[in-house]
Amino acid sequence: MAPQIPIHQSLSRRRVLSALIAAAGGTVLAACGQQSAPAPGQPAGGAQPTTTGAEAKPTGVSGGAPVAPTATIPAGAKVVTFWIPWGQPERQKWVEDWGAKFRDKYPDQALKMEFVGFANMRQRWIAAQQAGQMPEVLSTTFPELGSAFIAGATERADDVVKDLGGNTFFLDAPLSAWQYQGAYFGLPLYVFPRMFYYRKDLYEAKGLKPPTDWDSWYQSAKALTQAPDRWGSSLAPSDHSPEVIDYLMRGQGSSMFDKDGKVQLGTPEGEAAVDMFARLVKDTGPQGMANYTEDDQVKLFISKEVGSVITWPALLQWVAQQAPQHVPHLGAILPPGKSARPKPVTTNIGFALGKGSKNLDGARKYLSFIMQDEPNLAFLHSIAGVFPVTRSLAASPRFPEHPILKQYPEVVKTSLEASNDGIEGGYLNGFNATNQLALTTTPGLPEMMQAIVLENAPVKQAVDEQVKRMNAAIAQARR
Amino acid sequence: MATRAVARPTRVTGGLRLGALVDRHFMWIGLAPAALCLLLVLVYPVLANTAYAFTNKSFLFQDTSFVGLKNYFDVLSDEVYGFWAALRVSLIWTFGTVAMQFLLGMGAALLLNQEVAGQRFFRVLLLVPWAFPVIVYAMIWRWMLNDQGGVITWLAVALGLMPEPVFLLGQPTTALPAVMGVAVWYGYPFMAASLLAGMQSINSEYYEVARIEGASTWQQFWHVTLAFLRPVIVVVLVLRTIWVFNAFELIYLLTRGGPNGATLTLPVLAYNLGWQQFLPGKAATVSVLMLLVLALAAIAYFRALAAQREVEHG
Numbered sequence A: 001m002a003p004q005i006p007i008h009q010s011l012s013r014r015r016v017l018s019a020l021i022a023a024a025g026g027t028v029l030a031a032c033g034q035q036s037a038p039a040p041g042q043p044a045g046g047a048q049p050t051t052t053g054a055e056a057k058p059t060g061v062s063g064g065a066p067v068a069p070t071a072t073i074p075a076g077a078k079v080v081t082f083w084i085p086w087g088q089p090e091r092q093k094w095v096e097d098w099g100a101k102f103r104d105k106y107p108d109q110a111l112k113m114e115f116v117g118f119a120n121m122r123q124r125w126i127a128a129q130q131a132g133q134m135p136e137v138l139s140t141t142f143p144e145l146g147s148a149f150i151a152g153a154t155e156r157a158d159d160v161v162k163d164l165g166g167n168t169f170f171l172d173a174p175l176s177a178w179q180y181q182g183a184y185f186g187l188p189l190y191v192f193p194r195m196f197y198y199r200k201d202l203y204e205a206k207g208l209k210p211p212t213d214w215d216s217w218y219q220s221a222k223a224l225t226q227a228p229d230r231w232g233s234s235l236a237p238s239d240h241s242p243e244v245i246d247y248l249m250r251g252q253g254s255s256m257f258d259k260d261g262k263v264q265l266g267t268p269e270g271e272a273a274v275d276m277f278a279r280l281v282k283d284t285g286p287q288g289m290a291n292y293t294e295d296d297q298v299k300l301f302i303s304k305e306v307g308s309v310i311t312w313p314a315l316l317q318w319v320a321q322q323a324p325q326h327v328p329h330l331g332a333i334l335p336p337g338k339s340a341r342p343k344p345v346t347t348n349i350g351f352a353l354g355k356g357s358k359n360l361d362g363a364r365k366y367l368s369f370i371m372q373d374e375p376n377l378a379f380l381h382s383i384a385g386v387f388p389v390t391r392s393l394a395a396s397p398r399f400p401e402h403p404i405l406k407q408y409p410e411v412v413k414t415s416l417e418a419s420n421d422g423i424e425g426g427y428l429n430g431f432n433a434t435n436q437l438a439l440t441t442t443p444g445l446p447e448m449m450q451a452i453v454l455e456n457a458p459v460k461q462a463v464d465e466q467v468k469r470m471n472a473a474i475a476q477a478r479r
Numbered sequence B: 001m002a003t004r005a006v007a008r009p010t011r012v013t014g015g016l017r018l019g020a021l022v023d024r025h026f027m028w029i030g031l032a033p034a035a036l037c038l039l040l041v042l043v044y045p046v047l048a049n050t051a052y053a054f055t056n057k058s059f060l061f062q063d064t065s066f067v068g069l070k071n072y073f074d075v076l077s078d079e080v081y082g083f084w085a086a087l088r089v090s091l092i093w094t095f096g097t098v099a100m101q102f103l104l105g106m107g108a109a110l111l112l113n114q115e116v117a118g119q120r121f122f123r124v125l126l127l128v129p130w131a132f133p134v135i136v137y138a139m140i141w142r143w144m145l146n147d148q149g150g151v152i153t154w155l156a157v158a159l160g161l162m163p164e165p166v167f168l169l170g171q172p173t174t175a176l177p178a179v180m181g182v183a184v185w186y187g188y189p190f191m192a193a194s195l196l197a198g199m200q201s202i203n204s205e206y207y208e209v210a211r212i213e214g215a216s217t218w219q220q221f222w223h224v225t226l227a228f229l230r231p232v233i234v235v236v237l238v239l240r241t242i243w244v245f246n247a248f249e250l251i252y253l254l255t256r257g258g259p260n261g262a263t264l265t266l267p268v269l270a271y272n273l274g275w276q277q278f279l280p281g282k283a284a285t286v287s288v289l290m291l292l293v294l295a296l297a298a299i300a301y302f303r304a305l306a307a308q309r310e311v312e313h314g
Helices: A006-036 A089-105 A121-131 A142-150 A160-164 A172-176 A200-205 A215-225 A240-248 A268-284 A287-291 A294-303 A314-322 A324-329 A360-370 A374-382 A390-396 A409-421 A436-440 A446-456 A459-477 B002-024 B026-052 B070-079 B083-112 B119-125 B136-146 B151-158 B174-200 B204-212 B217-244 B249-254 B267-278 B280-312
Strands: A078-084 A107-115 A135-140 A187-193 A193-198 A308-311 A330-333 A346-355
Touching: A006 A121, A006 B217, A078 A089, A078 A121, A089 A107, A089 B249, A121 A135, A121 A142, A135 A142, A135 A360, A135 B136, A142 A346, A142 A436, A142 B174, A160 A187, A160 A360, A172 A187, A172 A346, A187 A374, A187 A409, A193 A200, A193 A240, A193 A409, A200 A215, A200 A324, A200 A330, A200 B119, A215 A268, A240 A346, A240 A446, A268 A390, A268 A446, A268 A459, A294 A308, A294 A314, A308 A314, A314 A324, A324 A330, A330 A409, A346 A360, A360 A374, A374 A390, A390 A409, A409 B249, A436 A459, A446 A459, B002 B026, B026 B280, B070 B083, B070 B280, B083 B119, B083 B174, B083 B217, B083 B267, B136 B151, B136 B249, B174 B217, B174 B249, B204 B217, B217 B267, B217 B280, B249 B267, B267 B280
Parallel strands: A078 A107, A078 A135
Antiparallel strands: A135 A346, A187 A346, A193 A308, A193 A330
């Protein structure tokens, strides 16, 4: 018996190994089989007709990102993969609904939506670019898409812009931002201005008028402040400090960067802007304001007696839903300038075409389709607080007919005017490869403001240090 | 026939040889897939990261080139990168948090090791912090610490501990202790559970002998409990030190490294350099330096453990 044991063992091991190899081989074959007949949940897949069943459903996972439910992808359809930044169900439903209508118009095309989110878009496009797996269409912020274009991750969008009608179709300011070295690196979808929102009732109760310059701005905010029950302003040096500082610089006829991308923060206008910002934070807001996020400052404005805030128009919806008693009292103006009317600071969201994606023809058709009035208006109405970039919708009486926007006719009118005229914060002189890097140094503009507000760092010293960091970031990029 | 007679044994011999080879190296063959996976998911990223640290790679510009030690010189010598300040914050954050987690975990484990009513309930309760995703509890803590109606701030003012509402996460002097407090709340149950498991493996006879010898409660704790727990303590301290040193989400969600850099640790700095500044070369440099710091910590811990064993075994 003894000699049989090793024979038995060796046979058993070999069998185990053979079984494992066979299983691994089978798995590889199965995987290869799937590749030749891609499931709808797979990335891109684009122009190659699928051979799966007509009603195959997405798997729910694609490229490691959560996939919002998309319409079924029929056999033989060319797929337009669309990375969306919006987590809101209303906007995802818009993508789905108009994706179905797009398919009705172009039966050989199908839209596949993937939710990526604003916060994760950068990681996704960088990874996808390295892997050669860019989607046909992606949507996110203007600086992000500009960076993706410089990095070679996206295509020129000139032909789509031209097909749509260029300047006759889009508003001048929202479209002009999307150019870099003569090329359109994307096209706008919507825009929203940062406005100075104020409580008319609080101002009137104190016999104050909306501010018209820096002096009246500071004095009125100070007059309204009765800590800890009432605050003159809710203005935080948060992630959006660059926009506020740029606003304050524009209000003196300057801006954060000149036309060559040179940092202007160290100029007298820059220092005055930082000083004004710091005084408003320190003297007219609550103690913790220096480390509030934008969300915190908006919540404060909604939930307490606060005179003013500079923020985005999503505020309109939040006030209507969470503090409807304030709706009749909400006013909006451009933040006052010191010596000049500031050019409005806007945030721009748009589309870009993924470089190397397989169905660019379908992507162009989709963008041309989705920018038409009906789908575009449906998007703008999916969540109130974003404004049109096309001439027809900006002039259309249908746009302000949204149930929430209707409650604020004056605010909407002012915001529309600002949208039509505004330029992204930090990019008054056009898109520049290094502006974004200079705006996001570590430590950055928010930390500079915190050093001034919390640790009483002298403005000039804090600004000089920040300018040094910004110039280092630019030099690093131009190495 | 002759040819076949020769050829046949040759094939059999070859098959046997292969079989014998498989038998001899079966363990390595069996381990190979797992080792390959480890190489791919662990070793490759570390090597790639180390390689990036010697380049000027940018996510924005394509022209990557070898720059030698320039990234190290830049990060270590140029204050615009804030490495030394971040290292200081990282060390305070790590050692302060781990020490507090350990002390609290030890206290909880000692309490739960007693025969008391509701012992099981309290043991389950210990795991509650682990039931929440970091995003949820970070937001809840942020609200509780808010100066405009946060319950902790309100309580502190009501009890006279604060003269006026202060946003603890918003002050350079209090932000780091506040973030550490949240990390202690989240991390001490791991310490407690690990130490409790260690305590329950100590034979009760040792305590009986100690009592017979006249040992006080403190002496029993010091000479029996701690002596037997030492290997567990070293392991949990090493693990927690590594985890806490590398922690990113909690700090980022609570303060994003602010205010004014008060909570800017090395992982947050690496993230900012890599994903905000598009400088993976610099971010990789910071992470390699982090690896060196952690390696030093791990070596120190394991030397302490080895020295202890030598003492124990004469």
